[in-house]
Amino acid sequence: MDEKQYIDLAYIVASILFIFGIKMLGKAETARKGNLLSSVGMLLAMVATLFYKEVIDYKLLIAGVAVGTIIGWIWAVKVKMTGMPELVALFNGFGGLASLLVGWAEFEFHKNTDTVTLFAIYSTILIGGITFTGSFIAYLKLAGKMSGRPTLFPGQKAINAVIFLILLGLGGVYIFQNSAWSLYAIIALSLLLGVMGVLPIGGGDMPVIIAFLNSFSGLAGAAAGFVILNKVLIVAGCLVGTSGIILTIIMCKAMNRTFGNVLFGGFGAAGGGGSKGVEGEMKGVSVEDAYYVLEAAQNVVFIPGYGMAVAQAQHVVKELAVMLEKNGAEVRFAIHPVAGRMPGHMNVLLAEADVPYEQLCEMDAINPMMNQVDVAMVIGANDVVNPAAADDPSSPIYGMPIIKAYEARTVFALKRGKGSGFSGLENALFFRENCRMIYGDAKETISALIAQFKS
Amino acid sequence: MDEKQYIDLAYIVASILFIFGIKMLGKAETARKGNLLSSVGMLLAMVATLFYKEVIDYKLLIAGVAVGTIIGWIWAVKVKMTGMPELVALFNGFGGLASLLVGWAEFEFHKNTDTVTLFAIYSTILIGGITFTGSFIAYLKLAGKMSGRPTLFPGQKAINAVIFLILLGLGGVYIFQNSAWSLYAIIALSLLLGVMGVLPIGGGDMPVIIAFLNSFSGLAGAAAGFVILNKVLIVAGCLVGTSGIILTIIMCKAMNRTFGNVLFGGFGAAGGGGSKGVEGEMKGVSVEDAYYVLEAAQNVVFIPGYGMAVAQAQHVVKELAVMLEKNGAEVRFAIHPVAGRMPGHMNVLLAEADVPYEQLCEMDAINPMMNQVDVAMVIGANDVVNPAAADDPSSPIYGMPIIKAYEARTVFALKRGKGSGFSGLENALFFRENCRMIYGDAKETISALIAQFKS
Amino acid sequence: MENLEILILLFFVFTLSAFLGFELIQKVPSQLHTPLMSGSNAISGITIVGALLACGVADANFGKWLGFAAVVLAMINVVGGYVVTDRMLGMFKKKGK
């Protein structure tokens, strides 16, 4: 066994540390320790690398490491709490650029290599480049050095598609020819694609984009690993790449968005405008996705109706409320005077479930606060949240005051199906942009949500 | 790329299929599909192997495959439902033996190999041998061809330890010398160790042992993979090896045992005897372990006491009860007439939580059935389950009828600490062999249990 | 040396598989314990690959016959294992309904 094998063993250990690190980062109690573990892994991988007999020029190395360490450290220590997310974006961009440079350097060292390596270099540069400029734009948007509003112009989508296709073509050329010009073109265009891709995305979505680009920079690292046939690069890069994708999806869910919507939503935003959406379609949502939104909510209002009584869901509703409170959210119950089928119907049920009187709000008390509510949970209520009562003079319930659920950021409506309420009316709320239906018996739906919370 | 690379790619695909297969086998809805997927993976791996250019003698191969297939198929199809576990044991033994033979064959083919391969051969044979005879004994015990009672004799532990040490020594010799005699000795002794190891374990614990030996046979396969440097053997074997260990631990938990207790408990059984255990110590149990027991229980009785009232745990208790019922268990509530601090205290609370009247059992009704109960959940009750009332004439509550919680197979007692009940007495129940304490506020404990169930 | 590199890579593969194995099985309902055991038992018959290689070689060594025996045994394990598991799960489903 020569030094290589020892280095490889060290890499295995480092990989294991990364695995534990990522796993532990996902749990509140262990996160800090996980971060420490993964940093130890990083140190190990770096030190091990120094033992390669090809590594000779320590002076330059040490200089580079020192400069990088000092800059990184100072930034990280100096940054204010509020500035952290953009800093992470910047760091991430540097990581991507570093991968790009590693790929490029390899090209400079070994002009003649096999197809696989060429492909790997191509991937490294492409992904690294997009990561770098994409992250940089994200940084600018978050730091307020650039407007957070989506930057849009006509034909944007098409231009991006063309750039992407050219990049694919250039890839073919490069792998076939191994020519320097194609490589430089790839570098330039991938940098451009990063800029173009992130420009149309709004500032509010930047955290998701950073998570996504972070996953990208992981993949760039993994690709670089294939360039230089290095295990730890492959493992760590791939771990970050895939876990980053999962994280991206989770973050989208917490915003009640799909990833596609985040990535390309900006384009849509240009066209849509504030259409009133009287028609449209009811959009369902899975219990799991609803969980992510609830988990992130700070202010939740339950609006129970006759359906809660039918489902006898009061006990589980109470339990979910307790859970949300433990999770840091403010929870209230908005009771409409005619909810249910007898005066005080909801009171009977919620008292049975021991919901504290303080959490019960009358309609008039809750309505002015409704627009600060993150999630309105409409539990088998229908007529009492029907905006037609306020909007539509032709409706038989026009003039009845309702609980303004539709003003909440997100509305989840729990119903078994498309059944109407006591008054037999269609409910426009269910068609609104911010409303999502969760079909099924309310008790079972809530139980399932609780299950999500507990797992 | 020659045929080897294609084969390797096929192996990667097969590995992925195994990964999905195992994952899906762990969930009720997907289990059957998972089994199918993994069988496809197996077929793929086998077919791919045939393409190695070293593989020439198809006739013998086909004969072997045919014979094995027919035997396996017929056994599997003919066996009665009740006979399945022992058949699995037998199959598992064959798998272990096959690994042993593969290792041995490699020895016959390549007399001169490097240390690593020698170590791999040694591991394969050792693990395969133990798996084979161990599984076979398990088969005999389960099939009733041998007494299910632990077979015990003095010094058993010591003898096994000696055999194991000799095996370790022989391993050293073999790796150093690569001598046939040492190999044969290893074969013989590992077969012996398998027999000796399983003999002292009772028939009731056989399922756990089979799961364990199954994990072993996976490891044997992985070891064989190192012998012939075969990726799919390593991956699949290792997957089975580790997931099997997890399964073994889960199964132990469901029996409220530790694995060590299962493996070496038989020895203890010889010594212990039915000591009355008036003293002894209270044994705690984690919520997670309690979950496994509850999850496997068919018959659960809740015994609420004043502590349930203090914790206001009635709602969560009800919820857990519903959950257990959904899981297939029969659930009842045993109400002692003096439980709580006022007549009917428990009734008030359980009615509030909407526990159906049918599930409430009076003490006299439940006591005769107590010995068929899998789990008695004592929720903050103390005096009303204190066996001193029946056992100990010096106790101030001697003569009061109690709920015979101690007759249940397992008792979980939920309390905050070592506090005594209204009468201020020590409770011998908590020191019994079959009783486990779950410390903490009853509401929180039950909530945590529910969380376990839901995840 | 190249061989050693491969060995180390295989060891790497082994390590990663071990982690995967641990991660895959988290909480298994008790009714599935036996089928899961049986199903993974069938997978452990993967040693058939080794057996096939040992049995299929040209030279009529003693090892070849060991290999033949291994093929038969492993095949019983594989086929029997999968079929039994499938039967168990089939019944399970019916009961569920």
Next chain:
Amino acid sequence: MENLEILILLFFVFTLSAFLGFELIQKVPSQLHTPLMSGSNAISGITIVGALLACGVADANFGKWLGFAAVVLAMINVVGGYVVTDRMLGMFKKKGK
């Protein structure tokens, strides 16, 4: 050929890591989203290993200077990433109390 075998093995390693990556992150509380992102961002600085190799070689090629730049950038990513993450998690803990 040996090289190809190694490549395939590396690919294998890549595949297994991908599965592990998917399995590791299951459900993350929303407060941890940012730290997790930041922490794994630090890990993605693993490209430092490649940078070190490129920078540390003997020949004073242009690639060496690319490597140097890569070392600096990757190091910022690594050090900055870990420190920022730790700070975030530190505050998180304090808040919790």
Next chain:
Amino acid sequence: MKIFAPKESDSIETRAALDPAAVKKLVGLGAEVSVETGIGGRCDHPDASYQETGATIISDRAAGISGADLVVRVRKPSSEDVALLRSGTIHISFLDPFHESSLISEFASRGISAISLEMIPRSTLAQKMDAISSQANLAGYVAVILAADRMTTIFPMMMTPAGTISPAKVFVLGIGVAGLQAIATAKRLGARVTAFDVRPEALEQAESLGAKALRIDLGETGSTAQGYAKELTPEQIAKQIAAQAKVCAESDLVITTAKVFGRKPPILIKADVVAQMKHGSVIVDLAAETGGNVEGIVPGEEVLTDNGVRLIGLANYEGRVAKHATQVLAANFANMIEHFWDAESKTFALRRDDEILKGCLITHDGEIVHERFKS
């Protein structure tokens, strides 16, 4: 606009048409509110509390009535009171219009705009002024409390050292507003409740409160557009009575609430069923005032049968919780007045095209204007 609320003259009535909170609301709208002295005497509102929120106390009843533009009261007025009303005055109260045709003619002839609380449509929009609902709701609660007070047994189950007391069995017949509240109250006290109604949707509503629904196959039944039950055919009633007999016999308490809008309530429990019931059991008939659902009931009284069953047939259940009954009734009045209030002229605007008013305005401008009472 001058609003006047007289003291109730019927000795059975404990409620008042207005309470201090309602007075405050009306004064806020710009009305001049006066009440007769002693109006809240039986519902725990001393005169002073009315004054505090802005009402004038009038001791001369006749002057109050004749001086008002709008009179609100609980019970239908006596002829003398009607005679005091000026032409053009609006008069809102319960009127029992199906049985009081002479009173209606009197109103018409004197040019009064009489609004009947009974006739307020049961639409979602009108719920805030729906006095039938607000009172029936309390009646349902009272039925259970009254029974609990009269029974020699308790409601909840208790497993005690002195043996187990089994939970009371309660049967609620008619699951309208009152029936639902009776179910809720009995359930709260720990009873096992069974309930029946001819309207199938009402059974689901009973279940939504945790009661067991008794399902009897009666063939075609239904409810009117207003949500009231249709009258059953004699065969259907016979079928129902038979199916109920067993449940009644097992029950400790039976509460009947089955009214049929505008008609005499059906007899649902015959004497033979009462005879089968246990010694000590109780029947509360909420329909007693208009005749009752139970054979043998004496309206306004409690009678004990030979086999020890107590039949309770009071007339004014909600009046037993007079303070709260007044609170919600007065809120109904105030909501109605607010709904039809013309902010500029500060008067009650009789918008004749309004759906609600169409339903409940009986006489106007010297005529009977309501479709159902025209003939």
Next chain:
Amino acid sequence: MKIFAPKESDSIETRAALDPAAVKKLVGLGAEVSVETGIGGRCDHPDASYQETGATIISDRAAGISGADLVVRVRKPSSEDVALLRSGTIHISFLDPFHESSLISEFASRGISAISLEMIPRSTLAQKMDAISSQANLAGYVAVILAADRMTTIFPMMMTPAGTISPAKVFVLGIGVAGLQAIATAKRLGARVTAFDVRPEALEQAESLGAKALRIDLGETGSTAQGYAKELTPEQIAKQIAAQAKVCAESDLVITTAKVFGRKPPILIKADVVAQMKHGSVIVDLAAETGGNVEGIVPGEEVLTDNGVRLIGLANYEGRVAKHATQVLAANFANMIEHFWDAESKTFALRRDDEILKGCLITHDGEIVHERFKS
């Protein structure tokens, strides 16, 4: 052994010492049981039902008493009844021994073995015969039901189209058995309950039923070995009264249950506090029979104060649910007799060394044998 249960002579008493179920149990033990005719007349048990389970009906009360070896009854006997007892007879009933020294001497002088139900120790073992508990439990329930019936307001919260009815505020003073059941019942009906007791452990018990505990720092308090509260010092009582005043004033219903074993109950609510309470609120005093916790209470009656507060001070709350009260009381008797039953001789064995009997046997063999009453 002949067991006889006479009909209660006190007109206030609705309970009976035995019910048919208890008779059955005693007959099962091998006793000859007879009851006076009409014994269950006020608790819904006709004579026939006693006969069905094996009792003889005796119409000659004197013969019944003098012929019995064991007499069970609810209330303490009149002198005439004592005079009828044969020497050596066992007599079990409530005796009020702290205040009835002449009755005790009579028992002693006539050689009766008199057992006082009040004196049964409150040990876990004796709970099955603890009549004080079994009756106090029902009294707690009755207190709430009675109040609910009398109040002009309802208990539960209701958010209705006619406004919100806020939940009743209930204050329970003294958290013994009755207090706990009162808390439970009021909570069930939807009230917000606050509770206070001098024993700190009782506050936790109140919380275990969902009530809010009022915590007043009184310094050293405590309970006797039997679990009864110790008497407070005058300063402590003053402190307590002040702290309670605010809670009382806000409450719609106050229930007091504070007895101090063997002494006159303390006055916990003074007239000035009552004067601060709302018009229409109600106070139920469960300690009224022995003097009451409330100033102005009239034992056995309901009075209305000037400010409209209803003071209820009945004597026999549990008697209002006579059937169930009889059920558990009779079970207490039966359990006690079973506990001391000698299966061979089929007699009640007066095991003088028994802890329970030591506690409750007052006279025996011509002597007062109980420590506390010897002097």
